[in-house]
Amino acid sequence: MRPAGNGPDLMERSIRASFWMALALAAALLPARPAAALSLAAGELIMAANFLFLARLVKVFTERARGVRELPLLGWAAAKTAFVYGGAFALTRWPSLEYLPLLLGLSMPLLAMLLKSIMLALRTGPSPFPRRATQTAGALGPSAKLAAVLLLSGVAALAAPALARAGGEEAGGEHAAGVQHLPNWVVILNDYFPNNPVVHWMHQNEVLVFAWVAGIVFFLYSWFAMRGARRSVVPGPLQNSLEWMVESMESVTGGMLGRHNERYFPYIMAIFFYILTMNLLGIVPGFKSSTDTLDVTLALALITFLYVQWSGIRNLGPLGYIDHMAGSPRDIIGFAMLPIMIPVHLLGELAKPVSLSCRLFGNIFGEDTLVVVFVSATALCLKTSLLVLGAPPLMGITALFMLLQTLTSIVQALIFALLTSVYFYMMLPHEEHTPEGAEHAHAH
Amino acid sequence: MNFAATLGLALPIGIGLAAIGSGFGLGLMGRGAMEAMGRQPEVLPKIQVAMIIGFGFIEALTIYAFVTMFFLQGKIG
Numbered sequence: 001m002r003p004a005g006n007g008p009d010l011m012e013r014s015i016r017a018s019f020w021m022a023l024a025l026a027a028a029l030l031p032a033r034p035a036a037a038l039s040l041a042a043g044e045l046i047m048a049a050n051f052l053f054l055a056r057l058v059k060v061f062t063e064r065a066r067g068v069r070e071l072p073l074l075g076w077a078a079a080k081t082a083f084v085y086g087g088a089f090a091l092t093r094w095p096s097l098e099y100l101p102l103l104l105g106l107s108m109p110l111l112a113m114l115l116k117s118i119m120l121a122l123r124t125g126p127s128p129f130p131r132r133a134t135q136t137a138g139a140l141g142p143s144a145k146l147a148a149v150l151l152l153s154g155v156a157a158l159a160a161p162a163l164a165r166a167g168g169e170e171a172g173g174e175h176a177a178g179v180q181h182l183p184n185w186v187v188i189l190n191d192y193f194p195n196n197p198v199v200h201w202m203h204q205n206e207v208l209v210f211a212w213v214a215g216i217v218f219f220l221y222s223w224f225a226m227r228g229a230r231r232s233v234v235p236g237p238l239q240n241s242l243e244w245m246v247e248s249m250e251s252v253t254g255g256m257l258g259r260h261n262e263r264y265f266p267y268i269m270a271i272f273f274y275i276l277t278m279n280l281l282g283i284v285p286g287f288k289s290s291t292d293t294l295d296v297t298l299a300l301a302l303i304t305f306l307y308v309q310w311s312g313i314r315n316l317g318p319l320g321y322i323d324h325m326a327g328s329p330r331d332i333i334g335f336a337m338l339p340i341m342i343p344v345h346l347l348g349e350l351a352k353p354v355s356l357s358c359r360l361f362g363n364i365f366g367e368d369t370l371v372v373v374f375v376s377a378t379a380l381c382l383k384t385s386l387l388v389l390g391a392p393p394l395m396g397i398t399a400l401f402m403l404l405q406t407l408t409s410i411v412q413a414l415i416f417a418l419l420t421s422v423y424f425y426m427m428l429p430h431e432e433h434t435p436e437g438a439e440h441a442h443a444h
Numbered sequence: 445m446n447f448a449a450t451l452g453l454a455l456p457i458g459i460g461l462a463a464i465g466s467g468f469g470l471g472l473m474g475r476g477a478m479e480a481m482g483r484q485p486e487v488l489p490k491i492q493v494a495m496i497i498g499f500g501f502i503e504a505l506t507i508y509a510f511v512t513m514f515f516l517q518g519k520i521g
Contacts, residue, residue, distance in 0.1 A: 039475035252493050355504050362507030365514070422497060 010116055011055065015048050018112035022105055029101065036101040037089075043105020047086050051109055092382065097183035099382065166213075171348050182372055184210070184288045211290040214277040222273075245273075253421040257428070260315075267307065271300060272417035275360065279409030282368055283402055292365040294357060301357035304420050311348070312427035324427070325349075352423060358415060363412045372416040374398040452520045462509035463518045469502040 022044035027297040048430060062073050091097055108223040190203040202209050225238035246269060253268055254261045264385035275291060282289030290296045313321045477495040481488050
């Protein structure tokens with residue numbers, strides 16, 4: 001496919017790109033908050049050194065099979081430990097260290113690598129845009145470089161007052177109440193522009209904003225996925241993934257709903273993808289899953305509940321619906337049981353939205369709380385600076401819990417959608433929609 | 445023993461009891477599903493779907509306890 005190898009090349013390129021990103025950010029921060037800029041640069045340096053040492057270690061380790069001594073391995077490991085962890089420890093001893101820029105710097109190579117991998121997955125190559133930009137700049141000569149420097153310093157001059165004010169705000173608002181949620185970009189925006197009414201409104205209605213973000217994300221995903229279908233017959237990777245999800249869900253709900261599937265499948269699938277996107281947004285740093293509040297999940301469950309009841313009235317008729325609610329009495333015992341059966345059925349119906357919403361809310365909220373607890377433990381380790389060596393294992397544990405969170409997000413969206421189709425199945429007339437199955441059974 | 449102390453003692457125990465019950469249920473369900481899958485691998489997707497739905501129902505019980513805990517947590521003071 002692509003002639004150039006992507007493995008080590010990708011890592012080297014992303015580290016190089018992260019250097020430039022960190023340099024630009026540090027330059028923008030330097031006039032307003034020199035300590036923050038230095039922290040950011042130090043974080044970038046430490047993480048880049050970590051990756052370079054790791055690459056060297058892996059190289060030595062793989063060459064060992066061909067009879068190379070073990071001394072270089074130990075030497076590199078010792079050098080890595082001394083430089084990376086010693087550097088981190090020395091940083092924490094520095095009194096005017098700022099932790100947010102440091103973490104930003106630490107995550108910069110990872111961010112560059114993530115972006116580059118996404119670009120690779122989308123088949124746009126490792127980095128066509130910056131490459132093209134630098135090539136253009138090189139062709140234009142020194143004037144383009146001068147323009148870039150001027151642009152950068154202009155941005156820095158514009159950003160400096162806001163950043164300085166934000167620094168003051170941060171120092172003031174340090175001792176807030178117990179940390180319940182990780183900060184997302186709306187909170188950060190609110191810190192930087194405390195008096196802007198739009199930002200204030202967004203901060204008040206975070207859940208709504210992130211629900212919209214989820215809708216937009218999924219809209220863009222499906223739009224990009226199906227855009228290629230009009231142009232060529234061969235489906236791209238995005239289209240394949242989307243079609244795989246839709247088709248496998250369709251086979252599952254089709255097995256339950258039969259001929260009604262055509263009518264109810266779009267609703268079930270829409271709610272599945274909406275919940276899935278909202279859940280998965282919680283894993284992305286700087287975002288928040290809207291489903292960890294009871295309001296959103298209760299709204300979704302109530303919509304489902306009302307739609308199920310309406311479909312029951314529509315398919316069974318008003319009398320048939322009341323008959324269904326009464327447990328379809330056909331003989332004298334059935335009619336005698338009516339005073340018991342009607343409340344039982346009513347309670348059973350009313351329990352559905354409650355259980356749907358509480359299940360989704362509880363799972364997503366629990367997972368988010370778990371990750372928050374581990375992230376704050378990591379931050380505490382970094383902050384107290386005595387336990388800085390405990391930070392990497394804690395980060396690893398957090399990453400493991402985030403894997404678990406991914407799994408829970410998918411499973412909970414699936415359960416919500418499947419239970420919705422089960423409720424439709426329980427409400428719709430049972431006799432008519434499995435003629436194939438009945439014939440099949442007779443044939444055997 | 446005042447209200448807050450009672451609540452603080454009872455909530456974790458309640459969650460633990462709910463978790464024990466759900467654990468038993470999940471175990472039984474998983475065992476049944478695994479055995480069925482091992483016996484008849486050809487109906488694996490159907491069993492899996494039913495299993496996931498059942499897991500959802502069983503797991504909800506622990507989640508109810510969990511949500512109750514969060515609602516009452518503020519009253520511990």
